[in-house]
Amino acid sequence: MASAAAGRTGRVNEDFVGAVPAAAVLIDGAGGVSGGESVCRHGVAWYASRLGGELLSLLSLDADRTLAAQLAEAIERVADAHRGTCDLADPRSPWAAVAILRLRDGRADHLMLGDAVVVLDRPGAPLVISDPREVTLAEPYRSALAALAPGSAEYERVRREGIDVMRASRNQPGGYWVAKEDPRAAAEAIVGGCPVSELTGAVLLSNGASRIVDLFRLANWPQVLTVLASSGPAAIIRRVRQAEARQAVAADDATIAYCTDVANV
Structure with a gap:
């Protein structure tokens, strides 16, 4: 179950979320500052969706490689797709935070690079992974x-x-490390895993969605998981938008992937 909302009406969401039967990927695109169009003609949304698509393809076809190795290849593939037309080394060219969850051989592996968040729902306190x-x-x-x-x-x-x-x-x-043009950044990702049997679910959030906890302090992570279970990701994003309006904080793209019934994948 996923929900995504652009930060401003009429503007494309520069996040990406997608899943294959045993994995989920969330990309939080960034860049697009003034003058960026002359550096990369494709833009942040293209970069996020292209990187997410490459990752899903690799996760589907080659489950035996590490998540860091798959991310490195995905970064290289996207760089190859536009290095001939765009200045990838320019700091204004697009980059992204990456969160991955993969279920394989009874394990739930995760990767985090940049300022997205992964929350593993388990009995007792949830495990929150951030960079x-x-x-x-x-x-x-x-x-x-x-x-x-x-x-x-x-x-x-x-x-x-x-x-x-x-x-x-x-x-x-x-x-700090993000996905951009250099595949070596993937080696700096935060990675880990646990038995799938220990989990009841998992959540991937862009930083525009995780601000319900880390910026606005409207809920803690157990409370977020309770809302997700009862009302779904859209309810979390709606609360974030209300807080942004009340506090006159600029809205950010907000995306959530809510993974349930993981033990049966």
Whole structure:
């Protein structure tokens, strides 16, 4: 069960979600800043959907390879598809966070790269898997901007400094890692697994959906799982949109893949 909603009306959702019988993939596309069209003519939505499609194909055809190896190949395939027309090394070219869940031989394997979230539902407390590196690096600049007047000279100085630092730190040691043009980034992904028998379900969320917990504090993860079980992913996204409107926070693309009955896959 999946739900996806673009951040703004009339704008394409730059997330991707898809599944094959024993795996689910969520891609949270990013980039598309001013001037990006001259760098990559395809855009963020194309990158996210192309990367997601390549991953689903690989997951369907070759279940014996590690998730990191499959992600590396998918990144390379997408890079090959547009390196002849686009400047992939430019920091403005599209990139993405990636979350994968695969069920195989009685195990549930997961991969996380970037700021998406995987939640494994199990008796007792759920296991929440996230990649904090990008958020940790950006937090000092977000906090500083929150204390400044938008549009002021100091606000613009801090904003530009933050952008420069994040660009320089992307896919670099000591920085943070995402899917972009370099397949070696896949080796930096957070991976793990557990017996399928320990799970009652699993959830993949883009950071626009996970903000119900990590930004707005409207629920904890057990409460999110309860809402998903009773009302489905659309109910979570609806609550996020209401919070964005109340707090005048810019809406972000929000996507959720809710995987149930995993023990019988």
